[in-house]
Amino acid sequence: MEQVIDSLAAGVEEFLNRASAAAAVFTQFTQKQTDRVVRAVYEAALNHRVELAKLAAEETGLGRWQDKVVKNVVAAQFVYEDIKDLKTVGIIGEDRTTGIVEIAQPMGPIFGIIPVTNPTSTVIFKTLIALKTRNPIILSPSPRAKRCSAAAAEICYRAAIEADAPEHCVQWISEPSHQWTSAMMSDKRLALILATGGSGLVQAAYSSGTPAIGVGAGNVPVYIESSADVPFAVEQIRTSKLFDNGTVCASEQAIVVEESLAERTAAEFRKRNAYFLSEAEVARVTTIAYDAVKGVMSPAVVGQSARKIAMMAGIEAPTDVELLIAPLSGVGPQWPLSGEILAPILAWYVADDFQKAVNLCLDLNYYGGTGHTAVIYSNDDLRIKQFAMLMNAGRILVNTPSSQGAVGGIYNTLHPSFTLGCGTGGRNITTDNITAYHLLNIQRIARRRDNQRLLRCDPQLFFDESIEAADLDAAFNRNS
């Protein structure tokens, strides 16, 4: 045991020494040099998009390789397009009126945790945004995806070095483990942890003492409001939920449809190879999709096809089944399928009206997915805004597939990202889609610009406690 600890400590030391040197060298890079590195990495990642996708699907056994290609394209091309013109070096803003000059400084070595569900796309994404901001990155793959993540990291790194990036600007842990992650996260030379993973991992990151940007779990409700275009809505939901077999944390988890549209919506789902489970079948799917001991979704179903799940549950669904829909009568521990299940399983609720529907969405929103994403299909702008203001979600997507929509850049103008902040609802620091700007320390030169109202005001007024706030306000704001 002592030997293992010694080698772990030595390994951590080496990683951080190299990262510190890389961070130091990076500080000298101009915008042009930096952008040359980023472009090279983007091109290399894009060139290897299919190979990496197949490797990811094969190694993890999750999802579909074709959808992982799409994820790699988003992570490489869409992210690159989003960040390529950003000013991330030196003076990035100057306002002569306010006298404020903004300067972009790198943060330092970043520890990037990579989830098993997006093992190559998250590597590409985090590497691009780290290098764009002159931060070296140490990648920590999931043990279940260490080969494909390492392959992606190596492709990015080789390309970066070819473009004269600092040595060791990209490193990765080839044999990841909890011990490695713990040891690395609390090292004082680390500037930031980008923690994309489960709640335990995110909590560990926050507890490490190193600044961290984490994510939250999703339990995305989809509200089909009375003005929705039903066939369109169903088609979008299907597209999203089947994407990579539902492994995106932002994928839909529950449909809440108004009574007036319920029958039509169900018919549209059935037309598209969705199978509505009976009460007994819901119980059977629950048994294999939910780990009652740990109180979370069962890994056995994550990223599996509906057909496979049906077989695992002993259900005689049609052979072409693509979605399993579980009508439920409540939200909470009594109805495990009302929680997040990263597979082609959707909970189904019918609500009498807007008020009841939004109440149900609130229950879902606050049952494990607070801060993440909510979706509404509607053509009523007022209802959209009312819905949005009630949800605790960083992203409220309108008439959009959730998996792709939350990631951004495809169906909307959100920043494309594979790290989606969930705000304090999800115990994160931001609701943003994390992008390059989150990896900068912005300094401000503040030139002297005296506060004229303060100068014209008699300062003695502040020390006279008989002077009321209203009179102080008037004196402060006098315009003569």
Next chain:
Amino acid sequence: MNEPNQLQEPLCIRFTGCMDTAKCGDMEAEVLAALESAGDRPIVYDLGGVEFVSSAFLRFCVLASRRAGPAGFRVVNVDPLVKRVFKIAGLDGMLEA
């Protein structure tokens, strides 16, 4: 590790320009030979005129420090941009006070 003889004239190696990976690669043999020839003399790297240092150059510094010992090795005439590199890399102990 040699104990430097502080009474001896230090070996001074002067670097200029952009000490990037390629340039360091080209001059590596020369630098190593110079360090070898130092014997037990202190070593000084003069960085007047150096505008960029790569990881490869930092390795030259580490080699010199190992050879002459921390007390026997100094880096002098450092531009602030380069000084910051040493600080962030945790090598500012090598810099002349």
